[in-house]
Amino acid sequence: MLTLFHHPLFASCRFVRLAFGEYGEELALIEEKPWMRRKEFLSLNPAGNLPVLLAEGDVPIVGASVIAEYLDETRGVLKRDKRLFVEGSMERAEIRRLTDWYLVKAESEVTRHLVRERALKPHMPAEAGGGSPDSTAIRAARANIRQHMKYTNWLAGTRHWLAGSRLTYADLAAAATLSVLDYLGEIDWREHVAAREWYTRLKSRPSFRPLLADRVRGLSPVSHYADLDF
Amino acid sequence: MLTLFHHPLFASCRFVRLAFGEYGEELALIEEKPWMRRKEFLSLNPAGNLPVLLAEGDVPIVGASVIAEYLDETRGVLKRDKRLFVEGSMERAEIRRLTDWYLVKAESEVTRHLVRERALKPHMPAEAGGGSPDSTAIRAARANIRQHMKYTNWLAGTRHWLAGSRLTYADLAAAATLSVLDYLGEIDWREHVAAREWYTRLKSRPSFRPLLADRVRGLSPVSHYADLDF
Numbered sequence: 001m002l003t004l005f006h007h008p009l010f011a012s013c014r015f016v017r018l019a020f021g022e023y024g025e026e027l028a029l030i031e032e033k034p035w036m037r038r039k040e041f042l043s044l045n046p047a048g049n050l051p052v053l054l055a056e057g058d059v060p061i062v063g064a065s066v067i068a069e070y071l072d073e074t075r076g077v078l079k080r081d082k083r084l085f086v087e088g089s090m091e092r093a094e095i096r097r098l099t100d101w102y103l104v105k106a107e108s109e110v111t112r113h114l115v116r117e118r119a120l121k122p123h124m125p126a127e128a129g130g131g132s133p134d135s136t137a138i139r140a141a142r143a144n145i146r147q148h149m150k151y152t153n154w155l156a157g158t159r160h161w162l163a164g165s166r167l168t169y170a171d172l173a174a175a176a177t178l179s180v181l182d183y184l185g186e187i188d189w190r191e192h193v194a195a196r197e198w199y200t201r202l203k204s205r206p207s208f209r210p211l212l213a214d215r216v217r218g219l220s221p222v223s224h225y226a227d228l229d230f
Numbered sequence: 231m232l233t234l235f236h237h238p239l240f241a242s243c244r245f246v247r248l249a250f251g252e253y254g255e256e257l258a259l260i261e262e263k264p265w266m267r268r269k270e271f272l273s274l275n276p277a278g279n280l281p282v283l284l285a286e287g288d289v290p291i292v293g294a295s296v297i298a299e300y301l302d303e304t305r306g307v308l309k310r311d312k313r314l315f316v317e318g319s320m321e322r323a324e325i326r327r328l329t330d331w332y333l334v335k336a337e338s339e340v341t342r343h344l345v346r347e348r349a350l351k352p353h354m355p356a357e358a359g360g361g362s363p364d365s366t367a368i369r370a371a372r373a374n375i376r377q378h379m380k381y382t383n384w385l386a387g388t389r390h391w392l393a394g395s396r397l398t399y400a401d402l403a404a405a406a407t408l409s410v411l412d413y414l415g416e417i418d419w420r421e422h423v424a425a426r427e428w429y430t431r432l433k434s435r436p437s438f439r440p441l442l443a444d445r446v447r448g449l450s451p452v453s454h455y456a457d458l459d460f
Binding site: 046047049055059061062063065066067069070073074089090092093096097100101104105108151 | 276277279285289291292293295296297299300303304319320322323326327330331334335338381
């Protein structure tokens with residue numbers, strides 16, 4: 001069994017767990033607090049970011065999109081119609097664009113800030129950046145959610161899955177991101193009917209179950225978080 | 231000829247120009263100021279970031295690493311020992327890790343801030359974020375350069391090219407980043423002999439020539455910028 005260093009509220013880590021889950025491959029999970037800059041972790045990944053996969057031979061594979069490419073090259077290509085990626089270069093570029101949209105753009109505009117301010121800072125030591133939430137950062141992140149929900153709603157209303165006719169990494173990246181924001185109660189689903197229908201489909205998949213069981217210290221999820229009918 | 235929307239001082243755009251240059255393929259360049267949020271550009275790429283490649287059939291391919299994967303899939307695989315990528319999954323993960331190190335991590339800790347504060351803000355309209363440079367942001371970015379130069383120096387001293395025995399995307403990502411910082415005169419090469427020797431090799435390649443000829447409005451490069459013997 002491979003090992004994943006992760007944090008339960010990081011979208012990039014949830015994305016990797018979903019991808020392995022879709023392929024029916026269990027991972028040994030180690031929860032890492034990257035802000036603690038643990039020596040043993042930094043020796044695996046001097047960049048200090050999550051997720052890190054210990055692949056075959058305990059070689060560290062660093063970062064969500066790098067792990068996704070590795071997973072496709074070593075497993076995905078054999079999965080036929082269950083593959084989370086495709087053959088054509090243009091379609092691959094579209095899947096990668098959307099994966100980056102959620103794991104890089106939405107992450108830097110929304111997710112990272114809300115997770116840090118609302119879930120992590122209260123439990124971080126002051127020297128690692130802990131303290132009271134910064135309400136300006138929260139307001140700025142919240143102002144950006146709407147744009148990402150609108151885009152997701154547009155994609156979900158235009159295509160069966162976000163990158164086209166089949167389930168791909170793009171759906172997992174978007175669902176991982178939205179699941180974190182939903183845990184925090186930050187999403188108003190009423191306004192985004194197509195996104196909600198698409199997310200319900202994702203949420204009902206077996207790969208999603210472990211994410212719906214995640215709980216973080218001192219912060220309960222919104223009441224509908226684990227409901228398949230919300 | 232394919233078209234690249236780029237900015238001459240963005241490392242991610244320089245990376246793509248170097249990659250096409252190594253394959254001997256000329257690009258039509260269109261300089262884009264993403265902070266102006268030009269409608270025609272946003273219709274190609276709603277994320278609004280650079281670079282964007284108009285590939286075959288004028289399909290937009292968005293983002294440096296997505297373009298690099300596309301380039302490898304459509305050209306690189308045919309280039310044999312000139313290929314900027316490799317076959318093995320583990321080695322591919324290492325090249326992708328280092329490419330991200332420079333184009334994502336160094337970008338967000340150093341490059342983006344120095345480019346924005348020193349080169350762009352003086353010419354940006356106030357409503358797009360223009361104005362006087364923020365000296366706190368400049369100081370913070372400068373404090374982070376040392377760490378990235380030390381790491382580059384260690385890689386260059388340990389391996390012939392940064393990801394191993396051959397020239398790959400990792401070298402182009404690092405050199406693109408360092409070339410921007412060098413233009414701004416932000417690198418003290420005396421302390422980093424191995425990095426300097428490696429960068430000199432890169433700088434002497436024909437693919438680098440167009441970058442050394444780049445000039446941006448109101449900001450001349452440091453005197454040694456285009457010298458091959460600096």
